[in-house]
Amino acid sequence: MSEIIPTLAIFWLLMVVSFILMKRGLSIFNDVAKGMVMFMLEKALGPAIDFVQGKPGSASRTWIMHGMIWAMLASILTFAGLWLSHDPTALHSLGAWGYSPDSHELMYAGRFAALFGAVGMMVIGAGLHVVPTLSGTNLASESNATLVSGLWTLSVLILVIGAHSKEILGVDIIVLGTALQILAMMAIILNQLLTISNATRSIAIPGWLIIFGLIGNPLAVVSVFLSGAYGTGVGQWLVYHMIGGTFFFCGIAGVSLYASSMGSGNPLWSRTLVGFTLFGALISINPMGSTDPSMAVDMLGLEASEISSSTQDHISGSFLMALAMIPVIAYSSNLLVTLRGKDAFVENADSPGIAEMNMGAWMLIPIAIGSLFVQTDALGGAGELSGISQTLDLLSLWAVLMPLSLGTALYVFPQVSGRKVLSVSRSRAAFWLMSGGAVAGLTFTIMADLNDMALIESLAENPSSITEELRILGSVTFYGTVLGSIFHCTNLISGQFRGEKLSEEVESSTSLSPHAYELTSSTSVRRILASGATLDTEVIPVSQSEEAGSATEL
């Protein structure tokens, strides 16, 4: 029996209904609904709402700061997980304190921290700035959005604990964490919907990407339950990838396309490609992620089932995953061309996030194609490539999702706080450490995975020493992400207090940059730039006469 098409049909229907309701409103119930939602977001919370400040931008700032801290914790957990994959007893001394994690538990905890803690919080935080800006209004409730950042962080903390021990005192910890996260997510969705209902202008498509990313998450879960596919392996695999394609892909695409345009100062290259990104992301199945949907299974409290797809499911699933290449390529190319604009260069020293976004967009296409092969293989039941699935999932997380969300957060954070990061050079060093550590470290680990797969295929009895050496090299190199995330955190925190003010920067840049440069004789570009000219300075040739001069008449 087919599971994929009926579930997606329900999902598409729910999305269309949601869009119509957002555009047309609730008719006569509009004002009542708005008033009730506003009451639920603020007054209904009682004295709790008074604990947080409601200044414009405070919610976005809090979410991004939490996301940065989670990025650091996620990198430490993932590093430790990679290390324990070649040295399982490395942390045995912690057993004296009752903590004896294995590699799988640490990696699982690292995935929760990275996906929902770091990426999720930075995307939601950036969205809290982007959607009101694109709507030409203020966020409906800054106080509520600030407050629920604490609830979300608590839910991620519970999920990280649950990754180590799923059940504590008879309570399913992961389901408890998910329940808290749903509560926080509903508050953010209602807040954003209320914000766009007060829009003073039509919202650009990146804004819709963020909105659909937010509502796509619960609607994907509802679709799977309505279709009854939640009990099957294919249905569980599908809901995992639907959440990846909506909340993570659409959310990141929306905020990063906005940040790429604003950060580089170039207009968004193509509106059509953004439309393709939105439409394509909703109708296709995003192949990025693990072949094992246990994360979604644990979060929804389901019984895990083996993926045994019917021929129809295999064909439709493979086709829809191949179709996902359209939004992936459209988004990546749009972002890369927007960053460059009319110039040949990307470097913009004033925007620390640009390099991260550039890297994430470059890595997206090859990793998405790799994931497509691995997922198609897994859905067909062959499982020949399952050996590299986990590391490919980590690569998509640390080389695509993390740089894109981090780059966006690094652009948005100064906009909402009013101050830039403390040091651009430290930010650049952190970028090289994080990107180099993630790409090189996980590439070495994939090489070790491939080596293991080859040994299993050849029925070799003794493990190869080169596999262990590659795993050691991979885990040590991945440590760069730990250092990079620490640098980013300290840079951002110090920038809050001592960073250059954005308003000061505008004044100084206009006084230092001449609008015109008079060229009297041949000179080098270096000299022109050294005189304070920028790329926008107009070079005006001034004609000279070779005739002998005479005394100036007074």
Place this chain on the structure above:
Amino acid sequence: MSDQGSSQITEFIQGEKEPQSSSVVIALGVVASLSFLLLYGILYPGREMPVVSELLPMFEGVFDSGIWFFLLGAMLGIFAIIGTMLTEATSE
């Protein structure tokens, strides 16, 4: 006698920027302490280091994997973040 013209200042002031030579002084101190530790080994061969030799056995079987070298770095980083938060919030 009059106090006028005196070079004394009535308020405590400190420079906002760190002089480059201060890091040289710190490096010199670290090098000197390491040199004296080496010198101890040369002057008293075979004798255990005071205090340090009593502390190290406490960590036997605890930090017996290379991962602890990296985790200590990560812990330093976490403390650096907490320290940055505290010092930035309380300065001036």
